[in-house]
Amino acid sequence: xxxxxxxxxxxxxxxxxxxxxxTTLKRLYADVAEQPVPDGFLSLLEQADRKRQx
Amino acid sequence: xxPGAVVLPTVDDVGFKAELVKLxxxxxxxxxxxxxxxxxxxxxxxxxxKAWRARASFEPGSNFKAWVFTILRNQHTSLARRAWRSQPxxxxxxxxxxxxxxDPMASEELLDVRSAMLLLSFEQRQALALVGAAGLSYKETxxxxxxxxxxxxxxxxxxxxELLAILxxxxxxxxxxxxxxxxxxxxxxxxxxxxxxxxxxxRSSV
Numbered sequence: 001x002x003x004x005x006x007x008x009x010x011x012x013x014x015x016x017x018x019x020x021x022x023t024t025l026k027r028l029y030a031d032v033a034e035q036p037v038p039d040g041f042l043s044l045l046e047q048a049d050r051k052r053q054x
Numbered sequence: 055x056x057p058g059a060v061v062l063p064t065v066d067d068v069g070f071k072a073e074l075v076k077l078x079x080x081x082x083x084x085x086x087x088x089x090x091x092x093x094x095x096x097x098x099x100x101x102x103x104k105a106w107r108a109r110a111s112f113e114p115g116s117n118f119k120a121w122v123f124t125i126l127r128n129q130h131t132s133l134a135r136r137a138w139r140s141q142p143x144x145x146x147x148x149x150x151x152x153x154x155x156x157d158p159m160a161s162e163e164l165l166d167v168r169s170a171m172l173l174l175s176f177e178q179r180q181a182l183a184l185v186g187a188a189g190l191s192y193k194e195t196x197x198x199x200x201x202x203x204x205x206x207x208x209x210x211x212x213x214x215x216e217l218l219a220i221l222x223x224x225x226x227x228x229x230x231x232x233x234x235x236x237x238x239x240x241x242x243x244x245x246x247x248x249x250x251x252x253x254x255x256x257r258s259s260v
Contacts (some may be wrong), residue, residue: 009248017218022186024167025087029187031164033083041078044099045071048106 070109077122078102078186084123087183088130091173097133101126117194124198127180134176170220178213185210 081101094145105122112121171179177199184195185206192210196203 009245011250012248013180018214021167021214021217025182025186026121026166026189028164029083029087029189031185032081032086033079035079035082036223037082038077038095040095041099041102044103045075045106048103049067 063099067109071106073118074102074105074122079121080119081122081126084126085130085189087171087187088179089133089170089175093133097126097130100129113181117197118192120190120197123184123188123190124200127184127198130180131176165215166221166224170217170224173220174213174216178209178216181206181209182213182217187215212258 078098082094085098085101088094089097094099101122103127106243108125132167171182172183180199184190184198185192190198192203192206195206199206
């Protein structure tokens, strides 16, 4: 394989890996975003809200 | 506020709270993309409470998500700076502890990228999480990180390159350690297939 072909291949691999990385990052985020909100959050917010009212 | 003062909930506060609750899943997702699991929940909770307390300073009509994300990002930055000062990061130690603290339900590939993310500088990590994971624009990210759009662009591209390099090094170490020839065989086959495909393409005029 000559040099230009091998660098072409590398470039293509690079692009492919960037695409895979992009998809993985989005999934990483979506996995958490789709989880139900833990109870602790809502009770903390209620607590902060009560402090304001009392 | 004066002690004993009675403050009735205003319609604005009720609306603000509803919007904030809607954003909690995103606060958690952002926090989990930039910090280890053990710290992410606290980070997201702190940001939520801070946002609630600072609600008077939110300008109605402006980007609420960016406003709340800025609070989380600032909190993360000050924690990261403090941690950096008190304990310089040893990549080897960091990597093993980060790997161990991850969600056991996630796939190996996700864990790999997650733990590699945590080895980036916190600024690169924040930029990549906002653009690459949360899908925000460079403009919004620049606003959240308090820097120029160009700075965000270069942080994101350096973060991507660095992330791939970390994954490469890890894969290489694994290959050396386990000495599994299967991976190399697969790569050779793929390289040969690509080379054959190249041969079929019209010759470039170089």
